[in-house]
Amino acid sequence: MSARFDEKTVLITGGAGTIAGATAQAFADRGATVVLAGRDADQLARAAAEIRADGGKVDWVTADVTDAYQVEAMVEEVVRRHGGLHVAFNNAGILGTPAPVGDLEDNDWHRVLDVNLTGVFLSMKHEIAHMRGNGGGVIVNMASNIGTHGRRPGLAAYAASKAAVSVLSQTAARDHIGEGIRINAVSPGATDTPMSFRPGETRADRDARMATANPIGRVGDPAEIAAAVVWLASPESSFVIGHDLVIDGGATA
Secondary structure (H helix, E strand, O other), X not given: OOOOOOOOEEEXXXXXXXXXXXXXXXXXXXXXXXXXXXXXXXXXXXHHHHHHXXXXXXXXXXXXXXXXXXXXXXXXXXXXXXXXXXXXXXXOOOOOOOEOHHHOOHHHHHHHHHHHHHHHHHHHHHHHHHHOOOOOEEXXXXXXXXXXXXXXXXXXXXXXXXXXXXXXHXXXXXXXXXXXXXXXXXXXXXXXXHHXXXXXXXXXXXXXXXXXXXXXXXXXXXXXXXXXXXXXXXHHHOOOOOOEEEEOOXXXX
């Protein structure tokens, strides 16, 4: 992919995570100024330092995506520091505590929906508020192959939240493409992140399980997810609107 992002500012929520780091590096390698957002300042600073060590332009800002005031302030701070916001990857999310629906604690349900769905809504709302008055932009939301595309026992809250992100992204895409804001989603399958491990599982255990559980025989590389996000953010996908791109090695094919 030849796309460049020189003089573009890219905001990534859940910025201290593994996929966020790979995506931030991919954007930085293509000339973007990347701003990582999340709740833990120390983790964000370490993630930013890794990208900076490779010559990337990177910044970070603390924000809890479930708090409307903090999300509004996050976008305002990005614009204040860097003069605008051109691309947003709304990546913050949690798995929650697995449990059958009948045993799911109310607080666990609300927490997963607050982070995974309301966090995306609030982020988009304030990103759109800036973009619609400043020449448009691109938003990519993190969904999952668990949700619209597939289900897993014990993950009802997660699946419901990610299915809703997919539909929210499609609806928002129709709402705002006329204002020059292009919105899509990505739905990764099992990727080489902490979320891909079952309790007590070693890397060898996880890899052996995925060798038969996934048609491709392995988990995804975070760089593979990052490449899809960068493509969706680039002019090379300019005719792609309201799409939910599944990247799961054939798990839901």
